[in-house]
Amino acid sequence: MKALDRLREGMRRDRVFDFMMPKVVFSPELDTRHGPILYLEGVTVSFDGFKALDDLTLYIDDGELRCIIGPNGAGKTTMMDVITGKTRPDSGSVYFGQRIDLLRLSETEIAQGGIGRKFQKPTVFEQHTVFENLELALAGPKGVWATLFARLTPEQRDRIDEVLEIIGLQDQVHRPAGVLSHGQKQWLEIGMLLMQSPRLLLVDEPVAGMTAQETERTAELLTSLAGRHSIVVVEHDMEFVRTIARKVTVLHEGRVLAEGSMDEVQSDPRVVEVYLGE
Ligand SMILES: Nc1ncnc2c1ncn2[C@@H]1O[C@H](COP(=O)(O)OP(=O)(O)OP(=O)(O)O)[C@@H](O)[C@H]1O
Ligand SMILES: [Mg+2]
Numbered sequence: 001m002k003a004l005d006r007l008r009e010g011m012r013r014d015r016v017f018d019f020m021m022p023k024v025v026f027s028p029e030l031d032t033r034h035g036p037i038l039y040l041e042g043v044t045v046s047f048d049g050f051k052a053l054d055d056l057t058l059y060i061d062d063g064e065l066r067c068i069i070g071p072n073g074a075g076k077t078t079m080m081d082v083i084t085g086k087t088r089p090d091s092g093s094v095y096f097g098q099r100i101d102l103l104r105l106s107e108t109e110i111a112q113g114g115i116g117r118k119f120q121k122p123t124v125f126e127q128h129t130v131f132e133n134l135e136l137a138l139a140g141p142k143g144v145w146a147t148l149f150a151r152l153t154p155e156q157r158d159r160i161d162e163v164l165e166i167i168g169l170q171d172q173v174h175r176p177a178g179v180l181s182h183g184q185k186q187w188l189e190i191g192m193l194l195m196q197s198p199r200l201l202l203v204d205e206p207v208a209g210m211t212a213q214e215t216e217r218t219a220e221l222l223t224s225l226a227g228r229h230s231i232v233v234v235e236h237d238m239e240f241v242r243t244i245a246r247k248v249t250v251l252h253e254g255r256v257l258a259e260g261s262m263d264e265v266q267s268d269p270r271v272v273e274v275y276l277g278e
Pocket of ligand 1: 077
């Protein structure tokens with residue numbers, strides 16, 4: 001026993017076997033005192049020699065709502081894959097706040113640590129009610145079984161009510177998610193992400209396939225979330241982007257082509273040439 005303790009102590013001291021020690025996930029606090037909540041610096045991702053991201057540098061401020069636009073294949077989705085740990089870059093650095101190195105964390109750790117991602121296709125549990133979907137989402141990634149057998153605390157019930165109001169589905173609370181309209185499913189999924197109280201929310205093409213009315217409602221929803229959350233929205237629907245945009249980043253060939261207000265980027269000749277002039 002003593003020998004084993006000594007061995008452990010030695011391992012701890014050398015730090016050579018650091019990877020064998022239990023790690024505390026996200027031990028550094030999210031630090032946004034300098035402004036940005038997300039730092040991407042010099043990020044390059046290659047697929048068989050083709051650079052989907054090419055030395056990309058981009059900062060998102062805490063609480064901001066940023067729109068990212070750009071032609072097909074510009075690297076928008078790949079950028080989200082890098083932030084969420086789905087794709088590892090060949091080079092560059094990716095930080096959540098000043099101190100959390102996202103490249104050292106797994107996809108699950110990143111999701112649990114405060115970065116929520118909404119994919120284009122809604123992935124709600126169709127046979128469960130709206131309420132149950134929000135309840136299941138409390139557990140977060142990979143924790144569904146634990147929630148199914150746990151009682152809700154009053155705080156958790158309050159949070160569900162709060163989120164129902166934000167996403168405007170109070171009237172649908174006991175209906176199975178499968179009967180909701182496409183737009184309502186998308187809002188429910190945003191609600192499920194909100195159950196985790198993410199600091200940063202990544203939303204890829206939220207209004208694709210929505211009616212004009214649903215699109216308008218989604219604009220209101222995302223706008224209302226800014227401030228409390230930081231939100232990155234990728235979208236091709238320019239009318240929608242114009243409605244919600246403060247600062248817009250135009251990606252092209254894996255790099256930032258232009259950044260500024262919607263008016264600024266829309267009148268930028270380079271942007272017109274590669275994207276808006278199509
Ligand atoms: N897993 C992969 N393997 C090979 N190539 C890939 C992979 N993922 C993306 N790419 C390529 O990288 C480039 C960037 O793709 P990405 O999906 O990031 O573009 P995007 O800006 O999201 O485009 P869109 O507006 O069409 O969604 C594309 O040329 C794409 O074909
Ligand atoms: Mg995409």
